Amino acid sequence: MNTPMIVRAIRQYAGKIQTLRNQARTERFLNSLPADIRKDIGWPDRFGEHGLFR
Template sequence: MSIMGSIGRYGAAIRKAHRNARSIRHLNSLPPEIQKDIGWPVENDARARSLYSTVLPGH
């Protein structure tokens, strides 16, 4: 395992985490009615939203 390969895998993991966090932010920004229609859990609770920001930095 080369150092460059390890760095590449780490970079790919960071990019994937960023894309996932961005997707969650976009879904959470939709109106509650649309979230419900697509099956996304509607969270009116501020604690639940803060959990996403804790788990997914940059949210």
């Protein structure tokens, strides 16, 4: 494995980690909204029992 391939693999992994963190942050934010607002936007019923990202 040469250096550019290692760098690319690290960047891809870091990108996946950042995506997971962003998804978790969004889900926490949506879960923190008042129940009536969550109901109005269909959270989490619209996306299944596990929320949007699972």
